Amino acid sequence: MGLAPYACHPDSSRGRRFKEPEAPTRTAFQRDRDRIIHCTAFRRLVYKTQVFLNHEGDLFRTRLTHSLEVAQLGRSIARSLGLNEDLVEAVALAHDLGHTPFGHAGQDALNACMKNQPSLQNAPHASEQAGFEHNLQSLRVVDALEERYPDFDGLNLTFETREGILKHCSPANAKRLCAQDASGVAVRFLTGGSPSLEAQLCNLADEIAYNAHDIDDGVRSGLLSMEQLEAVPLFARYHRLVLEKHPRLDGRRLLFEVIRRMLSDQVYDVIDTSRTSIETSKVGSVDDVRAHGTLVSFSAAMRDQSMELKQFLLRNLYRHPQVMETTERARCVVTELFAFYLDQPHEPPMSHQPDAHRARAVADYIAGMTDRFAIREHERLSGKVLFP
Structure with a gap:
């Protein structure tokens, strides 16, 4: 697929701070x-x-x-x-x-x-x-x-x-x-x-990635359980769908399949929502994009569910007593190194x-x-x- 007119084309880059000759093959x-x-x-x-x-x-x-x-x-x-x-x-x-x-x-x-x-x-x-x-x-x-x-x-x-x-x-x-x-x-x-669509996309991909892998790491660590996660609507939906198709699946395979489906549907949601926003906005160039508001986004429903997941992780993982105890020791290391x-x-x-x-x-x-x-x-x- 070729680049869309509103994408960043390397030949039209605003350049580097210090001029350099172009690379012959890149x-x-x-x-x-x-x-x-x-x-x-x-x-x-x-x-x-x-x-x-x-x-x-x-x-x-x-x-x-x-x-x-x-x-x-x-x-x-x-x-x-x-x-x-x-x-x-x-x-x-x-x-x-x-x-x-x-x-x-x-x-x-x-x-x-x-x-x-x-x-x-x-x-x-x-x-x-x-x-x-x-x-x-x-x-x-x-x-x-x-x-x-x-x-x-x-x-x-x-x-x-x-x-x-x-x-x-x-x-x-x-x-x-x-x-x-x-x-x-x-x-x-x-x-x-706004920045380019590519920059907007990276912001959202960052959020999708860390929500998914923090679930994985949280369960691997023993600080989160599958039972806790079933209270999160976004996770619960895919957990139910996986068990309907694979009723005997459990453990790591079950978790991985739930996360895989959740990731896939979030990606498709971003693609569909963003494509509609771009078409509706009628942007035709990178300059049009920069003059416009954010165009790469979740749908309203997926945004709400993603926020619920983030709040769950904040309460149950990032503020877990074991994580907080480690956090305090890490703060001490950085603070004392700085002073020294x-x-x-x-x-x-x-x-x-x-x-x-x-x-x-x-x-x-x-x-x-x-x-x-x-x-x-x-x-x-x-x-x-x-x-x-």
Whole structure:
């Protein structure tokens, strides 16, 4: 299937921040994808976790496996809508590059540490933003922190890939980015409008993927039961349909088949709903898409059921006492590492940005850590063993 007129065409890309000759055998978006896969931050994702930490089991999702699942779902939907699969894959593989160790617990701890820095609290438009947000950090990784090329910092990705990576952005941070970056990758957060359909699709594929795999990981861990999940309408519907066809199925096979059907129907729902929205909107170009509201979405019924599932996971998995106890230890590791590095100018080795604001350089260094490296560093510097 060829690209639709409202898809992002690589020949019409808004380009890179630093001009480079085109690759002879790859499109601009294929080149972005390849740069992401080969970068250091991407490799680190294998030891950065979602809900369960590295030491809790080898079969739980990591940021890497999650990113691959998002890319697979995204490409499947993109193909049906005539969107650019290579761009979807590039955005999907890069969207979590800025995530801290220990998932959202690490991000929350690092955000609190940065917000408590007096030099940043009253300067939201300065070159250093207050706080820490993993989505903004992902853009920072590909724009500045990767060190692979002789002529520029970062990966020098196309505008379209960077636009997709920047999923959220506060007005203050958007103003700061626009002042530093003439390409305007953050301008939509100040003027309204939407990103490309490929970027919208990645946002939704991310949600579909983590809802499904958190069910799987939750049951595998023993923190969720099938009986609990049967109280969730979205799960219960497919659970009933599977048992009607396979009445003797149980255990892992039953769970996998329920999740498979749930994933498939969510994908078909997004395709059908989005195709109708695109046709009704009469958008004929990427510029039309950016001037329009969101066009890639669930149907209203599927959106409601997806929200119910998210709320169930929040109550029963993410806030489970065992998860919360681990979360508190993870927060302690990040908070104490930040304080130590800030007070010790010889620690850590941060040669990648020697002139940067000290607090931001420390935040960059910690955000780049894997779970196990952060744990080892904390043990080395504090003498405490929080994760035996």
